[in-house]
Amino acid sequence: MRAVVMEAFGNVDVLKLSDLPKPEPGEYDLLVEVRASSMNPVDFKIRQGMLGEDWPLPFVLGFDVSGVVRSVGKSVKDFKEGDDIYALPSLGRNGAHAEFMLLDSRLAAKKPSSLSHAEAAALPLVTLTAWEALVSRAHIEAGQTVLIHAGAGGVGHIGVQIAKNKGCRVITTAGRDESLNFCRELGADVVIDYKKENVVERVKQETSGQGCPVIFDTVGGTVFEQCFECLAINGQLVTIVPEDCPTICQGLFMKNATLHYEFVGAAALYQANMEGQKCILEEAAKLVDAGKLKPHVSATLPLDQVPDGHRMQESGRTIGKTVITF
Template sequence: MKVQQIHEFGAPDVFKIAEVEKSEPGSDQIRVRQMATSVNPVDIKIRQMGPSFAPALPPVLGCDVAGVVDAVGKNVSRFRTGDEVYGCAAGVIGRGGSYGEYVVVDAELMANKPRTLGWRETAALPLVTITAWEALVDRCHVKPGDHVLIHGGAGGVGHIAIQIAKAQGAYVATTVSTDEKAEIARRCGADEIIRYRDELVADYVKRLTDGRGFDVVFDAAGGSDIAKSFEAARVRGQVATITTAFTADLSPMHGKSLTLNAVLMLATMLRGASPEHNGEILTKAAVLADAKRLKPVLDEQRFGLSDVGAAHTRLESGNAVGKVVVDIADGLDNA
């Protein structure tokens, strides 16, 4: 089978097409014939720097899986050959990545594909959906009537987070920087759009919550200004973030008795802590998708398996609008 490998960590041009033997699934695994995958910021970080959880060289990177079950381990009962599935394989230490024609993955990480979504849309969902679900549902316990603020509502995680928060019955506000991103956030169901470059935190907190603050604030933008999240949250509120690679003053958090949730969805696989929950989340997400309540936005540029480096460049450029998807099978539709 064809895969994209890297033999060193660095720029996007480190990807090289290689021919390797297909692996057989273990007792609790399935092998998936890949239809499409997508690019996530964590894939870029692994490719650039090879952090502690990077697989040994030369690895196949890539987290998101969307395809057809090709072989099944002897202990697997949830899936059969021919099932259409999706999930997060990881592409981290100890786990194969998705930048290839086939991938072997633990069955517990997978779920049946949403019936109403195309392969490209399905491939865009796993990592960002699990991340947003962990932040909003598992950790912050968003409930009907909550006022939720999502920083970066047009981003990969952010636009999915809007839809998940709305599905929980929340009133959702989100920050954006451009008209194009505002339109994406509106299409995803945001109740309020905040132009963060034009309005101070104190002003939109007063305008949207009568000065009380938001019940839940989720920094899905991966920025470094956690102080804005603390300022926007109500007393004893919940704050979640997808990055902590910066120094911050936690005294505003202490002063409001806030709860801070740091979310790394790969932690469940890296630490072996209930990885089956990932499959459970995606099963619930598929129900939302089939009810027309969850749908990813895809970037307009298209890439194939031979173009993985260019797909990474596209995401790194900051010009992508929606998830960057890589077609692996030929002839995929626009979705």
């Protein structure tokens, strides 16, 4: 089978189109014929060694999959050959930038019937990340004002839709006209151009000086540091970017606020409540088929152009998702 293999840690030159043997499913595995995958920042972060160098080499990246089940392990009960599925694969196993892959069945859900495989492949990682952050951790409620940074990004554009579906008032940020307009089309109530406006002042203006009870940081760095000033008393801040900032933690303490770190890969890596992610994807599929949740695919690339997909992710200018099709 064809696969894009990471042969070492480094720049995109370490990615090679190779021929690998088709894998055999283990006890709980699905052998999936991959119809589409998509790009996420975690792909280039692993490749660059930003998350450590514990991955076995050579390694296949790609942590979104939509495809067709071709065979199942002996203990698999929920799926059969021919089922269309979508999932976030484990970050610890070979991923979906290959014609076939092994997927733990406990992570998989039936693909939304209204979506193509290319569209469905844009959903799993970003949907699970946004859902776990906003619903499972922050417990957003109707009527709350929620600040979601980078609303035009992969995670952000799904987060905006989830929050709106929960009845929240959504404030988001963007820095280009195209991104600003896209956020408005998603239904964001307030879209702040962070290049032209003072985000903290605008948030305070929009919340009568109280700040937001929930903030979702998808950017990190100075944006994470800025979140404290935008947060309400007793607020909740969720970030997907690991940061070490003692000053901010002291500030959160003084506001009686809660800080959550969201790492969507933890469930599969540690085999901890993997079925929980399956359930989220099942709920997301219902929203998709009801017309209440929609992934945005900004570009599609063939398998041999995965290195270009890495470059696009590293640019930080992608709106929605870049999908790899087979």
